[in-house]
Amino acid sequence: MIDLIVFVTLLALGYGFGRMAETGHYRSIHRREKAFRNILLIAARFPPPDLVPRKTQLVAGSAVISVDYFKRFVAGLRNIFGGRVRSYESLLDRARREAILRMKSQARALGADMVFNIKLETASISKGRRNAIGAVEVLAYGTACVPQKHEA
Amino acid sequence: MQYENPEIPEGINVTPEHHLKEFAVLVGGALALILAIVLLLGWLAESIAAHIPFSYEQEIAGDLGGDTPVDATQVAIERALQTLADGLVAHMQLPSEMRIHVHYVDDADTVNAFATLGGNVIVFRGLLEQMPSENALAMVMAHEITHVQHRDPIVSLGRGVVVGLALAAIAGVSGGDLTDSVFGSAGTLTALSFNRAQESAADASAVATLAAYYGHVNGAAAVFDLFARLEAEQPLQPPAFMASHPDSGDRSTSIAAQAHAHGWPLTGELTPVPEALRLQ
Structure with a gap:
């Protein structure tokens, strides 16, 4: 019975805090995505040949986001029934967007207006070990193009 | 070069469906599954246990x-x-x-x-x-x-052991000690003492x-x-x-x-x- 009470409490805490963190994070993501919209992201490896010569530099951004107790439990149940693990989808979506935003903020600091050759890498921190902290890292990197000032 | 960053609409990668709804559906499904397993295995164990010398x-x-x-x-x-x-x-x-x-x-x-x-x-x-x-x-x-x-008594014990094992197995595949606690207590509740038919x-x-x-x-x-x-x-x-x-x-x-x-x-x-x- 004690086990059950502890479990339900953890579940409620996980849900409450997880929900709070997620809502807040999405609000911040939406705000910053708007602010960084003028930095173009391009998946192509090379800039088109007609682009005026620019200075290029590697930019990267990484985000690590932990899963909460509630999400992990729901995902555990998904192990039985299969289907979309929605609780992890939002987690990865946040990590991905946060990583891109951090990369973009680095690009902005360099004065870049576009980033080429965007790559995303995802890593699980816990590597499926039991009792380990379930967290995911997403790394975004690319080649920032900084326009050269034309000397008049 | 013409290129623009379109605003990607929300709800493609993440469904707006409420997490609690998914939780309710999954927990309901899991409990129904457990109930079915408990009833089936319990019934099988009962039929076999009565033949133990x-x-x-x-x-x-x-x-x-x-x-x-x-x-x-x-x-x-x-x-x-x-x-x-x-x-x-x-x-x-x-x-x-x-x-x-x-x-x-x-x-x-x-x-x-x-x-x-x-x-x-x-x-x-x-x-x-x-x-x-x-x-x-x-x-x-x-x-x-x-x-x-x-x-x-042996039927009851057989039912308890078999149901307990089954629940432990379920808790095992779902990969967390989190599930152990719930499934564990659900198991003990169902495996207690004799049922009404036996009493009657x-x-x-x-x-x-x-x-x-x-x-x-x-x-x-x-x-x-x-x-x-x-x-x-x-x-x-x-x-x-x-x-x-x-x-x-x-x-x-x-x-x-x-x-x-x-x-x-x-x-x-x-x-x-x-x-x-x-x-x-």
Whole structure:
């Protein structure tokens, strides 16, 4: 019975805090995505040949986001029934967007207006070990193009 | 080069569906699955467990309830209980290898008697103190002996073990100790004691034994009246004998119906409780 009470409490805490963190994070993501919209992201490896010569530099951004107790439990149940693990989808979506935003903020600091050759890498921190902290890292990197000032 | 960053609409990678809805659906599904597994495996285990030889059950039971009474009074009580049990067994067509051993526990707070593995029947002091007549005590004893005869303890154990294993396996595949705790307690709740069908069968057989032993079934219903009264006095702590048992009122009624169907007299002279068992 004690086990059950502890479990339900953890579940409620996980849900409450997880929900709070997620809502807040999405609000911040939406705000910053708007602010960084003028930095173009391009998946192509090379800039088109007609682009005026620019200075290029590697930019990267990484985000690590932990899963909460509630999400992990729901995902555990998904192990039985299969289907979309929605609780992890939002987690990865946040990590991905946060990583891109951090990369973009680095690009902005360099004065870049576009980033080429965007790559995303995802890593699980816990590597499926039991009792380990379930967290995911997403790394975004690319080649920032900084326009050269034309000397008049 | 023409290129623009379009605003990507929300809800492609992440569905706006509420997490609690998904949670409710999954937990509901999991519980339904567990229930189905418990019912199916429980049923299978029950059908198999009844075929386990009684000698093997005795081995499992080992020294269960075998602690010897400390003083002469307790020896006398246990002997008197054993005599009554032997008298009842003579009318019950038990297989020859099925021996009933009655044990007495000097605990006045527990108004209970129960049957367990290996033909051991345990009677508590609290029960003896409440017995109005030997007939009533015989009703309880015959009821418990029937559990042994019907192999209910081993069936119950088999069900518990199999269901417990199944639940442990489910908790294992879902990959978390989180699930262990929920599934674990759901398992223990379902695997407790005997079910209603077993209790009703034990009642029916006990009444038949009473009719054969005394020639009438007077006193049988008194047991249920007693337990109903105790239950009313302590609604929060019903006597253990009542747990999972059919409603006391229904049991009295079914005794009357059964007696009528077989032509057993409902009235008759009550035998007083034997001297050794008269505890106040």
